[in-house]
Amino acid sequence: MYTGGFAKWTRRFEDEHARRQAQGDPDWEQGATLPSAVWAGIQRFQVGEDGDGANLIDKADQAGDPDYGQAVRLFVAEEQNHARLLARLLTAGGRATLPGHWSDAAFVRLRRLMGLRTELLMLMIAEVVALRYYRALRDGTDDSLTSDVAGRILADEQRHVPFHCERLHASLAELPRALRRPTMALWRLVLLAVSLVVAADHGSGLRRLGIKRSRFVAEVMASSHEVVSAVLSPRPDAWTHAG
Numbered sequence: 001m002y003t004g005g006f007a008k009w010t011r012r013f014e015d016e017h018a019r020r021q022a023q024g025d026p027d028w029e030q031g032a033t034l035p036s037a038v039w040a041g042i043q044r045f046q047v048g049e050d051g052d053g054a055n056l057i058d059k060a061d062q063a064g065d066p067d068y069g070q071a072v073r074l075f076v077a078e079e080q081n082h083a084r085l086l087a088r089l090l091t092a093g094g095r096a097t098l099p100g101h102w103s104d105a106a107f108v109r110l111r112r113l114m115g116l117r118t119e120l121l122m123l124m125i126a127e128v129v130a131l132r133y134y135r136a137l138r139d140g141t142d143d144s145l146t147s148d149v150a151g152r153i154l155a156d157e158q159r160h161v162p163f164h165c166e167r168l169h170a171s172l173a174e175l176p177r178a179l180r181r182p183t184m185a186l187w188r189l190v191l192l193a194v195s196l197v198v199a200a201d202h203g204s205g206l207r208r209l210g211i212k213r214s215r216f217v218a219e220v221m222a223s224s225h226e227v228v229s230a231v232l233s234p235r236p237d238a239w240t241h242a243g
Helices: 007-023 036-049 054-062 066-092 102-111 116-139 144-173 177-201 203-208 213-232
Strands: none
Touching (some): 007 066, 007 144, 036 116, 036 203, 054 116, 116 177, 144 177, 177 213, 203 213
């Protein structure tokens, strides 16, 4: 059982919540205008952000660290806020949310197959892909509301990755040393497969945001090296990727 310093993460999440409350929401009244292919991508990512996180919270509680359990609850709340922001963005653009998407349903089922370690490894795949997508969404459009929303979500995701790296570092330390690097090598293979699916599914929208499918996949995989190093390192808080 890991009982590390997750109280600091609870404070960070709480501080960020207070900052968001003081900042307030984007100006939804300005509306949003985007190509249809970009709207389709936002709809799919909104589905992925929308969930109650009950399964992850339950596994976090079973890990036996109350500080970690509380930090996970605050992480889930941020993800739910992302879903809310994207839903409001869609409304501002006259678009509806989707009731679901096959890719999200499949991903959730995979995440729930085993214990906390597997759930976090799969969740980290979604987070690393999201980092590149929201950066493209922030920088690839001249729509100010979209850039604002994407920038807010991206800033959160950049904090989420080191949070998960720290817990995964502790979790992998419970494995025999000989299995740790192969586990992360397998994780990178799954990440490659997922990024290829995302690039194929979102290719048209990504092009409208100024990024080709091949570049999207290459940059996702490049960022994964730093994640692997942070998970395997004795200093998991050393993840310094900037979006």
